[in-house]
Amino acid sequence: MDLARLKQALQQLPIDTLLSEIPEVQNSIAHLLKSNEAMREFDPKGEDRDLTEAIEENQALMERHENRIDLTLRVIKERLGEAAAYEVGSNVDAFRKEHPTKPVVPENQKQQQEQEQEEGVFL
Template identity: 55%
Template sequence: MNSEQLEKALRDLPPQSLITEIPEIQNAIAHLLTSNQEMREFDPEKKDPDFTQAIKENLELIKRKEEQIDITLKVIREKLGEAAWREMGSNVREFRQIHSKQLEEQLQKQQEEEGIFL
């Protein structure tokens, strides 16, 4: 689903469903980060190409999910107003602060690994 389709779908959601969208996306991101960490620990020497590929795909999915959060915040602001947008935005900032270091480390490892294999 592209960003325009997502935005349209979000606009069609009832307010309560729209509000729960961001925590669900954040939960998925947290699970993807954990999964990547577990795969790296299980295969520290990067001998399993399936793990390497899965980690890369997870990182790409995390980026798309972050974009989904931004689009959802935009729709919340338009549909539910400034107060709801500020509240959800505060939650998003807190989540990103908590997980940003983990994500940055994983992105850096991915870049290093891609450099090794090139």
């Protein structure tokens, strides 16, 4: 569903359903993170193309979920006010700190990636 239609749908939800939207999406994100972690443990070198694609698909889905959460927060602010949006937003921030959706790259891999980029062809 595109964000415009999602916003319209969120604006029509009963308040209690609107407020339960974010925890449901966060639950989905938590499951996707666990799934990716399990696939990475099974194939730590990333040699299995199917697992690599599944991880990438999960990452893309988590990004869409994060956008959905942000949109839901905006609708909560519009419908319920700044205080409600702040309260829900603080819970979202805590969740995001505990469950980052962007994979954490170890420092030695970051340095290796930067070095590989520097060794590219420059015109």
